Every structure is written in structure tokens, then in C-alpha cells.
């Protein structure tokens with residue numbers, strides 16, 4: 001059982017790593033996206049078949065025309081005329097096909113891309129919430145857009161046929177040269193092979209450096225980000241010079257690495273141009289050999305030597321031109337095909353596809369059938385029991401931060417070769433430590449009770465909420481709601497019965513009404529809405545016609561930027577209440593409310609407690625919010641160390657009582673401060 005859970009945790013905590021799949025892996029993966037559209041497939045097949053035949057025939061046709069031209073006086077003109085017509089028609093058809101191809105390719109590419117995007121998004125929706133906690137929205141965004149685009153490009157029909165066509169095109173040219181002069185073909189193949197080998201070697205070396213380079217670039221931007229984000233801290237501790245020096249060192253390494261890449265790039269392009277030149281020379285040498293050979297062979301047999309030599313010369317010159325043309329094409333294609341599998345563009349494409357492949361490897365810890373299983377609409381009573389619950393977060397691996405830390409460590413040790421560091425720094429994920437956040441935590445909340453959780457920062461209060469919502473599963477022990485282990489309740493039923501307000505709630509870039517009634521999808525009455533607006537205190541600000549002339553229809557902007565933190569929290573509270581939950585969880589939900597609003601909120605809690613049987617869990621640092629709770633749990637290092645009502649806990653005169661004293665002292669200090677401030681302002685005023 002424990003092992004199973006561990007496996008699940010490993011699966012669900014997988015980060016979106018950089019992974020370059022092999023071509024075979026990619027093709028296996030593509031298979032699940034390939035949707036065969038028979039009409040397009042048959043149409044394209046026919047088109048490419050004809051196109052391939054035409055491509056194969058075109059050079060022979062040109063040769064025939066040339067032969068006819070050389071013997072124009074003896075040959076019939078009709079044949080010559082029809083050859084010209086065939087030649088022109090062939091090229092018109094090929095142009096037309098290339099036009100069609102662009103259209104079909106674009107269309108299929110779009111279709112395939114949309115289909116893939118949908119499948120990626122569908123898969124994302126099946127993942128557990130904590131996957132989104134652990135992965136940045138921007139990187140997921142990138143995977144959806146760029147990943148689908150790259151897969152789309154690879155498996156669109158156009159591309160598949162392009163590849164087949166390229167092969168046929170290549171084979172037809174190779175055959176053409178072979179029957180013209182086999183030695184040309186062999187020598188070109190040898191030259192091309194050597195050049196390509198050299199090129200590949202240097203490309204690999206260049207890539208190694210580029211890899212290091214891109215890492216250093218990342219470090220550089222990361223270091224820069226760190227400095228910009230912590231400028232206040234740096235200035236507070238006067239560490240400007242230290243940070244400047246650190247940044248300069250990273251920048252210098254970046255410059256050195258770039259320089260090396262540049263040298264390799266120059267060598268590669270030199271080989272490229274050299275290979276072309278060498279091939280041209282090989283072609284010309286062979287052509288001259290061929291010419292001289294033919295001339296001596298025919299010299300003794302012909303009477304009209306001058307005339308024949310002219311013919312041979314023109315014939316051979318024609319062949320030289322057409323052969324050179326074909327060979328250059330062949331070699332260019334050959335080099336391009338080999339290069340394509342190694343160049344950066346293809347490597348990047350593979351990386352994008354690798355990210356999507358990785359994403360599909362991540363599976364939810366909860367079976368998808370269980371999410372929306374038949375208990376849909378089931379009403380849970382608000383009884384919650386934690387029975388010896390242990391929990392630790394799956395180890396999180398923030399690779400960039402670790403790499404950056406290692407760079408800093410290395411800097412301290414003053415080891416200069418950054419490449420060695422990167423190569424030697426294979427992070428062993430097994431070595432990452434996990435630690436217990438909740439340790440044998442047990443408590444019981446009865447239906448309709450209002451309980452408060454208090455404790456020092458980091459003691460595990462919010463973690464309890466995450467477990468109740470089943471963002472994570474417990475490592476040991478059980479959480480029982482309604483007499484059932486929450487692992488046996490469908491996720492939908494569980495979450496439909498819980499109204500949760502986070503400290504930093506999320507919002508859609510829409511109006512207030514949309515955000516408040518989001519969960520009800522339009523199925524609510526005005527009365528319902530008014531009730532929650534009143535209770536949560538949203539009415540207090542939206543009825544202010546000067547600031548909110550559109551009232552509920554006021555747009556709140558991206559992530560609710562147009563609202564204050566307090567206003568956002570009130571909207572979030574209204575949103576949680578409108579589903580009439582059996583359990584209401586307020587995780588630091590009133591931290592941004594002013595004292596007055598908080599007071600009215602407490603009155604509201606009293607109100608719902610009296611007529612709706614709702615279990616309320618309040619997690620807070622403001623102890624005044626939980627004075628009236630039926631039960632207060634004091635947490636320390638993931639276990640409950642005290643519990644009881646406010647009065648009982650005060651009488652105990654232990655940890656809770658100390659917390660209350662500390663907070664009262666703090667409040668008094670704040671009050672004195674504000675009074676002192678008020679006095680000083682008044683004194684200053686009187687001075688004037």
C-alpha cells in the first residue's frame with residue numbers, strides 16, 4: 001500500500017523536464033494522434049504518385065529534347081514538337097501540384113494541430129491540482145501551443161507525403177546520374193560522405209558548447225532576475241558590489257562560451273562551402289574525362305571529323321551542364337536530409353515534442369472514473385475525522401535554482417571551468433529529502449461545528465485543507481468524511497460539498513457576478529446571489545455607484561487587478577457561499593479584511609451557524625476571528641498539541657494562552673503607535 005502511494009506520488013510529481021526523444025519514440029507517440037481522413041489521403045496519394053512520376057521523367061525528357069536538337073535535320077519535327085509540349089505540360093502540372101500541396105498542407109496541419117491541442121488540454125484536465133501547483137502556468141501554456149504545433153507539423157499528411165516524395169525525387173536523380181556515368185555517382189557519394197561526416201562531427205562539438213552556453217544564458221537571466229527581484233534586500237544589506245561582481249563573472253563565462261560556438265560555426269560553414277566546391281570539381285573532372293575518352297574513341301572511324309567533333313562536343317557540354325545540375329541537386333538533397341536530423345531546428349522541435357511526451361507520462365493519482373463517479377450530487381454531512389494522518393510533500397525539484405546555487409557554490413570555491421561543473425552535476429533525485437509536514441494528526445469535527453486552527457507559520461494548517469480537498473493523498477492514516485474514507489468518495493461529490501476560500505484567491509478576467517456565480521454556471525436566483533453578496537460584504541463596495549458604476553457587471557481585470565485584496569477576498573467568500581456547502585473552509589480568508597468587515601463577517605458566521613448546518617473550518621493568524629469557535633485546535637509541527645474552546649484554552653494558560661497574550665500585546669502596541677501618530681499629527685497641526 002505504502003509502495004503504491006509512493007509510486008503515485010512519483011508519477012504525479014513529475015516535472016516537465018527537457019527530454020529529447022528518439023525518432024522511433026516520437027513515431028510511436030504520434031500514432032495516438034494520427035487520425036486518418038481517407039478522402040484527403042487518397043487524393044494526396046494520387047497527387048504524389050503523379051508528381052513523383054513527373055519528377056522522375058523530367059530530366060530524361062530534357063535529354064531527349066537535347067538529342068532531338070542536335071539531330072534536328074534528320075529527325076521529324078512532330079516528335080520534337082510533342083516533346084516540347086510534354087515538357088511544358090509537365091512543368092505546368094508540377095507548379096499546379098505545388099500550389100495544391102501548400103493549400104492541403106496548411107489545412108491538414110491546422111486540423112491536426114487543433115486535434116492535438118484538444119488532446120493535450122483534455123489530458124491536463126485529468127491531472128491533480130498539485131501538478132499545477134508544481135508547474136508554472138507559462139511552461140504549460142508553452143507546451144500546449146508549441147508542442148501541438150510541432151507534433152502537428154510532423155504528422156500532417158502533407159509532411160508525410162513530402163518525405164516520401166523527397167525520397168522518390170532523390171532516388172530518381174540518383175538513378176539518372178547512375179545511368180549517365182557511374183563513376184561520377186560514386187565519387188560524388190564518397191566526397192559527400194566524407195564532408196557530411198566532418199560536418200556532423202563539428203556540429204556535435206558545436207552543440208555540446210551550445211548546450212553549456214544555453215545553460216549559462218539561463219543562469220545569467222536567472223541571476224539577473226534574482227537581483228531585480230531582491231533589489232530591496234541587496235540594498236538593505238549593501239551588497240550591490242558583491243552582486244555586481246557575481247553577475248559580471250557569469251556574463252564573462254557566457255561571452256567565452258559564445259566565442260567558442262562561433263568558431264565551430266565558422267568551421268562548419270567552411271566545410272559546407274568546401275564540399276560544394278569539391279563536388280563541382282569532381283563533376284567537371286569526370287565530364288572532361290568522359291569528353292576526352294569519347295573523342296579519341298571516335299577519331300579513327302569518322303570521315304567528317306570536324307562535324308562529328310562538334311556534335312560530340314555539344315553533346316558532352318549538354319551532358320556536363322545537365323549532370324552538374326542534377327548532381328548538385330542530389331548532393332544538396334543528400335546533405336540537407338542528413339543535416340535536418342541534426343540541426344538546431346530539429347533538435348528544438350524534438351525538445352518541444354519531448355515536453356508533450358513527458359506531460360502524457362504524468363498520470364493522476366485518482367482514477368478518472370472515480371472523479372465523476374455515480375455518487376454525483378451526493379450530499380455529504382459535515383463530519384470530518386482525521387485518523388493518524390501522516391503526510392509529506394512529494395520532493396520538489398527546482399532544477400534551475402539548484403543549478404544556480406551550484407554555480408554560486410562553485411564561484412566561492414573559485415573553480416573556473418563551468419563546463420565541468422555542469423557535466424558533473426547530475427542531480428540525483430533520490431537524494432532529495434522528503435520531510436513530514438503532518439505527523440499522526442488526529443482530530444474530529446462534528447457536523448455544524450465551527451472550528452479554528454491556529455499555530456505558527458509552516459506548522460501545516462493549509463496542508464490540512466489541501467488534504468481535505470484531496471489535492472494530495474495522505475501518506476498514512478485516513479481522512480473520513482460522512483463515515484467514508486475520502487478516497488472512496490468521488491472527487492466531484494467531495495469538492496461540490498466544500499466551499500473553500502484561499503488566502504490568495506484566483507479570478508477570471510470577467511465581471512464580479514461571473515466570478516461570484518462561477519460554480520453555478522448560470523443556475524442561480526437573484527435572491528441567492530443577493531444573500532451571499534450581503535453576507536460576504538461584497539454589497540458594501542459594489543453599491544458605491546461612484547467607484548463601481550456598473551455594480552456587479554464591473555470587470556475586475558486579469559487576476560482581479562482592479563480590486564483591492566480585501567475586495568478580492570470578499571468576492572471569494574461570496575463565491576464559496578453561493579454553492580451552499582456543507583463544509584466551509586476559510587484559509588486565512590479574512591486576513592485582508594478591515595476590522596469592521598471582519599466583525600460583520602463573524603456575525604455572519606454566527607448567522608449561518610444558527611440556521612444552516614454547515615461545518616466551518618477557520619484557519620487564521622488573527623485569533624480574534626476564532627474566539628467564538630466551538631473548538632480550537634492548536635497545531636505544532638503537524639500535530640495537535642492543544643484543543644478546546646477559547647475559554648478552556650485560556651484557563652490552561654499554555655501555548656494558546658501565550659499566543660493570545662502575544663497578539664493582544666501586539667495589538668496594544670499598534671494601537672499606542674497609531675495614537676502616538678495621531679497625537680504627533682495633532683501637535684504638528686497646532687504648531688501651524
Ligand SMILES: Nc1ncnc2c1ncn2[C@@H]1O[C@H](COP(=O)(O)OP(=O)(O)OP(=O)(O)O)[C@@H](O)[C@H]1O
Pocket residue numbers: 133393394396437455456457458459460461462463464
Ligand atoms: N507544495 C508544497 N511542496 C512542498 N512543501 C510545501 C508545499 N506547500 C507547503 N509546503 C511546506 O509544508 C509546510 C507546511 O505548510 P503549510 O502551508 O501547511 O503551513 P501553514 O501552517 O499553513 O503556514 P502559514 O500559516 O504560513 O500559511 C511548510 O514547511 C511548507 O514549506
